[in-house]
Amino acid sequence: DLLPETSARKRQGSKKTAPAPGSKVPEKAVAPSSAGVANVVGGAPSPGASASKGSPSGLSGGGSSLLTEYDVLELKQAAGVGETVYKIIVTFNEDNVMNTVGGIQVFATLKEAGTVLRTVPDFEQLYEDVFYPQVEYYVSSKRTAEELQRYVTIPDVTLSAEIAELGGGSERIFAIAPEKTASMAKGEKGSPTATATPAPAAAPATAPAAPPTSAIAAAPAVPASQNGVSKDQHTGTAEQAHGEAEEGDKTRQEAEAKKAGKEAGSILRVDSKRIDNLLNLVSETVITKATFNQITSQFSELMAQLQSSESVYREKIKDLFDALPDYLEGIQKGRTVKEIKKEINEKYGDLFTLFDPFEASLKTNIGKFRSTAQNLGRITGELQEGVMRIRMVPISQIFSRFPRLVRDLSKSLNKKINLVIEGEETELDKSVIEDLLDPIMHSVRNCIDHGIEAPADRIAAGKGEEGTVLLKASNEGNMIIIEIVDDGKGIDVDAVRAKAIERGLIHPNKALTDVEAFHLIFEPGFSTAKQITNISGRGVGLDVVRRQIEKLNGTVTVSSERGKGTKFTIKLPLTLAIIQGLLVRVGREIYSIPITSVIESHRIKPTDIKMIDNYEVFNIRNDVISLLRLNRLFGIKTDEQREYNFVVIVGTAEKKMGLMVDSLIGEEDVVIKPLRDQFTNSPGIAGASILGDGSVSLIIDVSQLLELGLKQELEERRRREALIR
Numbered sequence: 001d002l003l004p005e006t007s008a009r010k011r012q013g014s015k016k017t018a019p020a021p022g023s024k025v026p027e028k029a030v031a032p033s034s035a036g037v038a039n040v041v042g043g044a045p046s047p048g049a050s051a052s053k054g055s056p057s058g059l060s061g062g063g064s065s066l067l068t069e070y071d072v073l074e075l076k077q078a079a080g081v082g083e084t085v086y087k088i089i090v091t092f093n094e095d096n097v098m099n100t101v102g103g104i105q106v107f108a109t110l111k112e113a114g115t116v117l118r119t120v121p122d123f124e125q126l127y128e129d130v131f132y133p134q135v136e137y138y139v140s141s142k143r144t145a146e147e148l149q150r151y152v153t154i155p156d157v158t159l160s161a162e163i164a165e166l167g168g169g170s171e172r173i174f175a176i177a178p179e180k181t182a183s184m185a186k187g188e189k190g191s192p193t194a195t196a197t198p199a200p201a202a203a204p205a206t207a208p209a210a211p212p213t214s215a216i217a218a219a220p221a222v223p224a225s226q227n228g229v230s231k232d233q234h235t236g237t238a239e240q241a242h243g244e245a246e247e248g249d250k251t252r253q254e255a256e257a258k259k260a261g262k263e264a265g266s267i268l269r270v271d272s273k274r275i276d277n278l279l280n281l282v283s284e285t286v287i288t289k290a291t292f293n294q295i296t297s298q299f300s301e302l303m304a305q306l307q308s309s310e311s312v313y314r315e316k317i318k319d320l321f322d323a324l325p326d327y328l329e330g331i332q333k334g335r336t337v338k339e340i341k342k343e344i345n346e347k348y349g350d351l352f353t354l355f356d357p358f359e360a361s362l363k364t365n366i367g368k369f370r371s372t373a374q375n376l377g378r379i380t381g382e383l384q385e386g387v388m389r390i391r392m393v394p395i396s397q398i399f400s401r402f403p404r405l406v407r408d409l410s411k412s413l414n415k416k417i418n419l420v421i422e423g424e425e426t427e428l429d430k431s432v433i434e435d436l437l438d439p440i441m442h443s444v445r446n447c448i449d450h451g452i453e454a455p456a457d458r459i460a461a462g463k464g465e466e467g468t469v470l471l472k473a474s475n476e477g478n479m480i481i482i483e484i485v486d487d488g489k490g491i492d493v494d495a496v497r498a499k500a501i502e503r504g505l506i507h508p509n510k511a512l513t514d515v516e517a518f519h520l521i522f523e524p525g526f527s528t529a530k531q532i533t534n535i536s537g538r539g540v541g542l543d544v545v546r547r548q549i550e551k552l553n554g555t556v557t558v559s560s561e562r563g564k565g566t567k568f569t570i571k572l573p574l575t576l577a578i579i580q581g582l583l584v585r586v587g588r589e590i591y592s593i594p595i596t597s598v599i600e601s602h603r604i605k606p607t608d609i610k611m612i613d614n615y616e617v618f619n620i621r622n623d624v625i626s627l628l629r630l631n632r633l634f635g636i637k638t639d640e641q642r643e644y645n646f647v648v649i650v651g652t653a654e655k656k657m658g659l660m661v662d663s664l665i666g667e668e669d670v671v672i673k674p675l676r677d678q679f680t681n682s683p684g685i686a687g688a689s690i691l692g693d694g695s696v697s698l699i700i701d702v703s704q705l706l707e708l709g710l711k712q713e714l715e716e717r718r719r720r721e722a723l724i725r
Helices: 004-014 033-041 047-051 069-080 098-114 145-152 179-185 212-221 233-256 272-332 337-351 356-391 402-413 436-451 455-460 495-503 514-520 541-551 702-724
Strands: 084-092 116-120 136-140 158-169 169-176 392-394 416-422 426-429 468-476 481-487 554-562 565-571 578-586 587-596 598-604 608-612 614-620 621-627 645-651 656-661 664-669 685-690 698-702
Touching: 069 084, 069 116, 069 136, 069 158, 084 098, 084 145, 098 116, 098 136, 098 402, 098 436, 098 698, 136 145, 136 272, 145 158, 169 272, 169 656, 272 337, 356 392, 356 426, 402 436, 402 598, 436 468, 436 541, 436 565, 455 468, 495 514, 514 554, 541 554, 541 565, 578 645, 578 698, 587 664, 645 664, 645 702, 656 702, 664 685
Parallel strands: 416 468, 587 698, 621 656
Antiparallel strands: 084 136, 084 158, 116 136, 158 169, 392 426, 468 481, 481 565, 554 565, 578 587, 578 664, 598 645, 608 614, 614 621, 645 656, 685 698
């Protein structure tokens, strides 16, 4: 509108169309110069810098999701107290062999730094087997932009990241990866989420906001001296933006139709039969409520009947006591006891049957109450199970991604691999499945890269040239079992031992069992790969698996047979909302230990506790187990001089520890309530639960507790050594 002739000539000369997702964009979008960045970092952008489209994602220009002021307000309201809402635009590396899962990997890391409020494309689209060159994340966090950039920087996965704070109708750039912007501008791909709309807030306050096409046409008219960008750069950027704007209409309509502030992936697809089942259970609950109301009314009538009978009883007892002197006097005058007894029975004999009607009615009502309470327990259990089933999603949502992943890895490694998937219909909680992709992906990648041999090596070993990777899921009680099995060469215990000695993890003279060697491969930075590739060799894979699984209150174990293959077994609770816990008492406090972490419990005498190298241990079936006193760990005053002590052994078969408590209360279903704000990082505590009597029970995080106890023991040992010196 401002330069119609120039705009018409430019449109006629270029006639660009919006690039398809994944296609190359002409190399005219260049990164801003250092002068241009300096104009916008840390403050409001200058008009020149705002008009410039040097940033390929248009971070300072309204954003590709085209948020309205209402959208921004919704996102800010969704943020927690003291948290800032950031817009993070991440550009991904298409050359990565697993480029289709990059968006999910960044999503998982950002969840550790804050709350992901929204993604563009939508979270469920990220789960599809599609490569998105750029993804926008709207995150609320208490961390700074510089800290967030460390979370989204993943080697070989992300090329660059731009982070901006949402505020006042415009966005403010906090951090740009300068070493990545050039490569990002060179290799940027067009996508439905990319747009070149400048920020309306960059215009003078007195001027009305210009439509996007006008702003694009006007952009080249800004002098290059204002922002350090040349005229050619402006021209190329405007032409690219014009082509993207033509496709942007449809994208804009879709983006505006989505409700902001919703957490990504919060929508569940539920079978209508499950909803009908819940409605039936609710109707039964209403009937049960009416039955309880009726029983309550009958109990009220019984109470009135009891009061009436009690009044009659008291009156007759009073009359009897008043008549006793007359009866004694009659005996003295010669009346026989038989006569007096007969007279008393005639006048007061009904005292023995006075409460019989009340007792019969009470027994009837108690029977009704017990039956109704049992029925309510059944309905509540089914209702709980029904609600949990609504949150359940099939694990096929994750498993369906692996055929493509295995195919890409097999091509990259020149191996022939057959992927077998079993138990796709197995269901687990949605909150669990969101964090399960990374652990399974790292395990599968480890099997393919380290486990499966090259075709020539397999033939030499008497195997078929095609290796097999089995991905299996099954239910076992309240747990889900995921197995990743390969028929490769297995784990080389000698190589693991040599690497552990090299890194100082074990003493050269220490005898290492196979189980201990298998446990070492989960150590941070541990890798037996002879060379570092873009697939493995950095030692960050299995460490991620263990940390992520333990965060889900699960366990991961590995078993292997040399020359036959390796099996990773992941055990997870079906849901993180309700768990079975062992209630224990320490002093006046009650703690819940997840039953999945409990191996056994014992009652031991103080004389059974021994000291080895200043550590308390005790012997169970010739197995020496370290002891951790919860009262000392949590600073609770209690009497330690007891005749017997209760010890709960927790952990896994390879890593066990005994927790000393005052008493065992019993097993109970525990509803987990997360601890927020200042309690979020409470060491050793996973959450809290309200018990039936209204008291609060803290839920112990066993994995953290083991680390916390070890750390405390080491600090105590250093203190003792310092005192000795």
